[in-house]
Amino acid sequence: MRTPWSKLNNRLRDLFGALAFLGPSVLGVLVFFVVPFGVVVYYSLIRGPLDHSFVGLENYISVWNNAAFRIASKNTATFTGVAVPLAVVISLILALVLECRIPLKSQFRTFFLSPMMVPVASIILIWQVLFHQSGVVNELAKIVGKQGVDWLNSDQCQVVIIVLFLWKNIGYFMVLFMAALNNIPQTLVEVASVEGASPARIFFSIKLRYLSPTVLFVTILSIINSFKVFREIYLLTGNYPYEGLYMMQHFMNNMFLALDNQRLSAAAVILALVMVVLIALLFAIENWFGKDVEG
Amino acid sequence: MKKKRLFGRTALFILTAVFAILFLLPTVATIADSFMSQNEINATYGKIFASTSGYVSGTVRLKLIPDKVTFSQYITVLFRSPEYLIKFWNSVILVVPIVLGQLAVASIAAYGFTRWRGRVSNVIFFAYVILMLMPYQVTLVPNYLVSGWMGLLDTRWAIIFPGVFAPFSVFLLTKFMRRIPSATIEAARMDGATEWQVFTKIALPQCRSALYSIAILAFIDYWNMVEQPIILLPDATKQPLSVYLSSIRADEIGIAFAVAVIYMIPGLLIFLKGEEYLVEGITYSGSVKE
Numbered sequence: 062m063r064t065p066w067s068k069l070n071n072r073l074r075d076l077f078g079a080l081a082f083l084g085p086s087v088l089g090v091l092v093f094f095v096v097p098f099g100v101v102v103y104y105s106l107i108r109g110p111l112d113h114s115f116v117g118l119e120n121y122i123s124v125w126n127n128a129a130f131r132i133a134s135k136n137t138a139t140f141t142g143v144a145v146p147l148a149v150v151i152s153l154i155l156a157l158v159l160e161c162r163i164p165l166k167s168q169f170r171t172f173f174l175s176p177m178m179v180p181v182a183s184i185i186l187i188w189q190v191l192f193h194q195s196g197v198v199n200e201l202a203k204i205v206g207k208q209g210v211d212w213l214n215s216d217q218c219q220v221v222i223i224v225l226f227l228w229k230n231i232g233y234f235m236v237l238f239m240a241a242l243n244n245i246p247q248t249l250v251e252v253a254s255v256e257g258a259s260p261a262r263i264f265f266s267i268k269l270r271y272l273s274p275t276v277l278f279v280t281i282l283s284i285i286n287s288f289k290v291f292r293e294i295y296l297l298t299g300n301y302p303y304e305g306l307y308m309m310q311h312f313m314n315n316m317f318l319a320l321d322n323q324r325l326s327a328a329a330v331i332l333a334l335v336m337v338v339l340i341a342l343l344f345a346i347e348n349w350f351g352k353d354v355e356g
Numbered sequence: 357m358k359k360k361r362l363f364g365r366t367a368l369f370i371l372t373a374v375f376a377i378l379f380l381l382p383t384v385a386t387i388a389d390s391f392m393s394q395n396e397i398n399a400t401y402g403k404i405f406a407s408t409s410g411y412v413s414g415t416v417r418l419k420l421i422p423d424k425v426t427f428s429q430y431i432t433v434l435f436r437s438p439e440y441l442i443k444f445w446n447s448v449i450l451v452v453p454i455v456l457g458q459l460a461v462a463s464i465a466a467y468g469f470t471r472w473r474g475r476v477s478n479v480i481f482f483a484y485v486i487l488m489l490m491p492y493q494v495t496l497v498p499n500y501l502v503s504g505w506m507g508l509l510d511t512r513w514a515i516i517f518p519g520v521f522a523p524f525s526v527f528l529l530t531k532f533m534r535r536i537p538s539a540t541i542e543a544a545r546m547d548g549a550t551e552w553q554v555f556t557k558i559a560l561p562q563c564r565s566a567l568y569s570i571a572i573l574a575f576i577d578y579w580n581m582v583e584q585p586i587i588l589l590p591d592a593t594k595q596p597l598s599v600y601l602s603s604i605r606a607d608e609i610g611i612a613f614a615v616a617v618i619y620m621i622p623g624l625l626i627f628l629k630g631e632e633y634l635v636e637g638i639t640y641s642g643s644v645k646e
Contacts (some may be wrong), residue, residue, distance in 0.1 A: 075472060078551045082468030084545060086461050087480060091523030094487055096645040097498030157374055165364070165572055172376040178381050178623040178634075180580050180600035183616035186389075186609075187382045190401055228379065233638055281489060288491035292582040296602040310583060311491050317500065317587055329497040333490060 098333075105326035120327040130328065133312035136219075136305060141287040144223045148283045149276060152231045156238030157264075170239070174232035181229070185296045192221045213298060218305045225293050230286055234279045241275035242268070270350070277347040281340060384619070385420055390429055390617040391488055392422040394610030429614035440597070440615050447596035447619075450515055451578045453509070457520035458574050466529035466563075467555045471541070481530070484523040492583045503588055504591055514588040519578060525570050530642055532566035569637025572630055579623060 091308045108116045155173060159166050191197045192212040199209030245268055253263050269276075275296050291310035294302055300314070309332065316325035387506075389397065400419050433440050469481055487495075495518070503514035536559060542556045585595045592600075597619050601612070627634065 078473075079468055079472040079477065082464050082471070082551070082555070083477065083480070086465030086468075086521060086523075086526055089461065089517070090484070090487065090523060093502055093518045093521050094495060094498055095483075097501045099499055101497050155372075155375075158368060161368075163369055163372060169372060169376050170635075172379055172633070174631070175383060175624075175627065176379060177577060178620075178627040180598055180619050180623060181582075182580070182598045183620045184382045184386055185602065186612055186616060187385050190385075191382075230383070232379075236635050236638045252471065285491055288493060289583070292580065295582055295586070299602065309491075313493050313496070324500075325497055326548075326627060329494050333494045336490060336494070337486065 076263070080281045099324040101329055103326075104322050105330050107323065109323060121322045121331065124324050124327045124331065125308055127324070129307070129312050129315065132304060132307050133309045136307055137288070140219055140222065140226075140290060140308070143219070143282060144226045144287050144290075145280060147223065148227055148230055148234060148281050151227060152234035152279065153238050153272075153276075155231065155235045156242060160237070160239055160242045170232075170236065173235055176229050177232050181225075181293050181320045182296055185293075188221070189227060190298060213306075214303045218303050222290055222293055222306065226287065226290055229293075232281060234283065237275055237279055238272065241272050246273045272352050273347050277343055280343055284336075284339065386613060386620070387618050388420050388422065390613035391427070392419070392610075392613070393423045393428055394425060395421065395614070397610050398425055399566060408631045417530045417618055430618075431613045433614045437611065440600075440611075440618075442593075443595070443597040443600045444618065446594055447579065447598065450512055450581075450596055451575060453516050453580050454519035455549040455571050455574045457516070458522060458525045459571055461520055462525035462529050462565070462570070463567065464555070465559060466533045467559050470533040470536070470559070471551070473594050481527075483613070484527055488523045488527055496583060496587055499584075499589055510589060510591050510594075512589065512594060515584045518584075522574075528570055528573075528637070528640065529563065529566060532563050536562050540586070565636060566640070568630060568633040569640070572626055572634050573637050575625060575626065 067276040105120050106115055106117065107113045108119075159169055163169070189196070193199075193215075194209065196212075198212070202209050210217050212218060249267055250263055252266060258266070288309065291308050292310060294306050294311075298306060300311070302311070308327075313325065313328060314327065389400075392400070394417075406626060469477055499514070499518045500509070503509045503517075507519070508514040540562075543555055544558050549557070580598055581596065582599055585599050587611055597615070601615060601619065
């Protein structure tokens with residue numbers, strides 16, 4: 062019996078149900094993230110804490126022209142630009158290797174995944190032993206007859222961080238790729254192989270296409286994680302690292318310390334916009350690349 | 357032909373094995389070195405940590421087997437330097453409320469997003485995804501502002517609240533819950549179950565493994581935190597061990613390895629017990645696309 066009254070009643074019940082279940086989380090997100098982000102946008106457009114007059118893009122221009130911001134952006138972009146593709150490619154290769162019926166597969170998975178569970182703070186000692194000027198890596202280099210470098214205080218400093226980033230993240234990405242490889246319809250691969258397609262052809266024409274959503278996801282995840290690399294740098298070198306390791310978070314920390322809410326806000330908004338554009342771009346590429354693969 | 361393939365596979369296996377050993381090395385070396393005496397650490401790594409006391413070896417090698425196994429570092433940490441245990445406890449009382457709170461809030465919200473899939477809730481869900489993809493450098497600023505208004509700065513709540521409402525768990529759990537056949541839920545509602553009963557009696561039990569995996573992922577993330585305490589909790593006495601480990605002085609380098617190992621233990625235990633859940637959690641996080 063569907064009277065208009067009971068229909069309205071149902072709709073009301075649905076509304077209250079949705080409010081009750083979504084309420085706590087949505088409220089929390091609004092209070093701690095969304096509303097204050099609105100204020101961040103507002104702060105980025107006014108002159109200062111006392112003079113609330115609207116200054117347009119002045120704060121943005123000031124951040125943009127700030128030398129420290131430039132260095133931080135350049136270093137962060139360099140790091141992300143190198144570390145992310147490396148992470149994606151290496152973890153994909155590892156997943157392919159482990160998926161081709163190699164012995165001890167599950168042990169290998171455990172080994173590669175284990176760094177994820179080890180707090181960065183716990184292994185910085187070993188990292189220093191490895192990459193110090195008179196550390197293990199340089200000792201090894203000496204044997205081969207190469208000059209050692211002061212890794213953390215030279216232009217090679219990002220190498221140290223990139224290795225650490227790869228060590229920490231590759232296991233996670235590898236597991237994602239392994240799962241995705243298992244979802245590729247096996248019949249398709251078999252048919253192609255019967256028809257005489259080479260393994261390389263099968264990989265690029267079939268597997269990579271089915272993997273494209275995962276490649277997208279891993280890329281996004283590793284971009285996000287690459288922004289967290291401040292952690293490792295802070296633990297290794299403290300607040301004032303070599304210039305090549307001065308990252309976006311260092312710049313933000315200085316703005317926090319200086320209580321410069323205007324430029325802090327402008328920097329946060331710029332960063333948010335860059336992320337949104339970057340992610341939209343990646344989605345667009347993936348859409349175009351994986352368009353004729355269903356599932 | 358067959359011989360050639362066998363050769364290739366063996367080479368591949370050896371390469372992978374070498375790579376795997378390199379991966380394990382930092383963890384294993386830290387654990388092994390925690391059983392060295394203060395003198396031995398000074399002798400081996402003195403050049404790096406700039407200690408001046410006693411004999412210092414001319415070249416640095418990574419030492420995986422101590423000359424003499426001793427628990428002296430652990431004894432010092434556990435019985436003579438309470439500050440490390442206090443920091444460890446600081447980590448615990450930050451991370452445990454965040455993980456538990458996040459699970460509670462996220463599972464309720466995930467049920468909401470599963471059960472009501474209208475235009476409004478889809479828009480909200482999309483907003484969660486965007487928010488989830490924002491780096492700390494963006495979200496810390498709003499968090500800092502709210503904590504300031506509420507007078508929470510420099511208290512643990514400044515870290516706990518934003519942690520509890522972090523959208524990543526909501527996203528993951530929703531993806532898990534949407535896999536429950538809607539017929540199960542419909543059937544329970546036909547039988548007169550209330551929404552809350554369907555949630556606790558049907559949806560939650562089916563997500564048990566998901567809850568474990570999300571708890572593990574959240575734990576790793578927050579056990580490792582550095583950015584949030586530096587900004588939101590500058591009071592050094594309340595900071596977690598993850599921040600403090602970087603400021604161990606050179607003359608205490610002996611116990612640093614033991615502290616590092618103690619800090620690893622919860623993660624490693626969880627990993628050994630729950631690797632399957634971790635893998636499952638990672639696997640289901642698999643795609644941002646619907």
